[in-house]
Amino acid sequence: MTVPGWPDVFRGSDAIAAGLVTRGVLRGPRFRCLLPDTYASAGPEPNLLLLSHAAFRWSRGRGVLSGYSAAELLDASCAPHGAPAELTVGQDVLRSRDDVVVRHGELHPGEVTTVDGLRVTTALRTAFDLGRRLDLVESVVAVDTLARVHRFSPDLLLHFAIRYPHTRGVDRLLDTLYLSDRRSGSPPETRLRLVLVQAGLPRPVVQHPVLDDDRRRAVWLDLAYPRHMLGVEYDGRDHLDPDQVLRDIERHTRLAAAGWRVLRYTARDIRRDPDRIVREVASALG
Incomplete structure (x- = not known):
């Protein structure tokens, strides 16, 4: 057996x-x-990936992993810490629990795929679901991440809006798509960009290349205002690695030599002091 x-x-x-x-x-x-x-x-303590596997087994395969669970299985992790697993089922007696959200609805066969033997919503369907259910910032984060990993244009989600015009939250999808950019390198980079845009600052260029003629290659900035020669970057924990610190020093020295100013921010800055970020970028833009 x-x-x-x-x-x-x-x-x-x-x-x-x-x-x-x-x-x-x-x-x-x-x-x-x-x-x-x-x-x-x-x-170790269960994470969303493990809980999602468990939710599928618990449903005896009657459910389809969706939302943040699907994003996790699709290598596009974008869920906040502690997010529950998520299943979509048809006409079924399964009910939500603290650690599993069960949504009732129908899925088109073309909106379901298989990952590691588990049925999950496709990247496009997952982006459609998260893009209409979450608050604006987190919906853009989810769409950016899925679009980057699976290489699709966020505008393709409009097809789902046409297919499901009466689905809850579909009217908010246009706002999400207007702010989405699949070039965003990570969820924190998306959040940093939205701090600026939602405060009324000009929309920065995402992943802007600065040519390094000496080395015949480009240095890429997370966010940039090319006309002002201003870069805005997110520094994650990987930037604390000693080797990465040395690379960052060399990189920013070359950017400074090329005439660029670069402002650097962390997740703590984004979470606790977004107003300061806006003030400093606004001041640098003159």
Whole structure:
């Protein structure tokens, strides 16, 4: 008897019936119960990817992973910390729990794909769902991330708006698409861009190349105002790595030598002091 997901994420009753484990062993230190009758091998605290696998097993394949869960499976992680797993089901008795959001609705066959043996909504359908359900900033973050990873133009989501004109939130999709840019390098870069644009500052160029003639290559700026020779960059935790620090010093020295000013911000700045970012960029723009 084959037990789907064994031994990583599986239904406990199936594993017992197959003789792979006893109820006592399931309750011991080797396994962790994630959802009713759904277990995973013991390990670190569950993340969204693991919870999404568990949600699919819990639904016995009747659901399709969607929303943030689908984005996670599609290598386009954009969910906030602690986001629940998400399933879309048709006419089914499954109901939402604290750790799983169950949405009831129909999906066109062309809007479902398979990843690691799990059914998930396609990148386009996932972007459509997140782009209309979330607040404006997070919807743009989700669409930017999925469009970058899966190389599609956000404007393609308009086809879904035509197919589902009465779907909840579809009227907000145009605002999301107006602000979306698939060139954005990461969710924090999108958030930084929106801090500027929503404050009324000019829309910056995303991933702007600055040619380095000496090395015959380009230095790319996260955000740029080319006419003002001003760059605005997001520095994540990877920029704390000693080797990366050295590369950053060389990079910014070359940008300065080319006449560019570069303002650098962190996730903490974006989260706690966006007004300061706006003031400093506005001042640099004159």
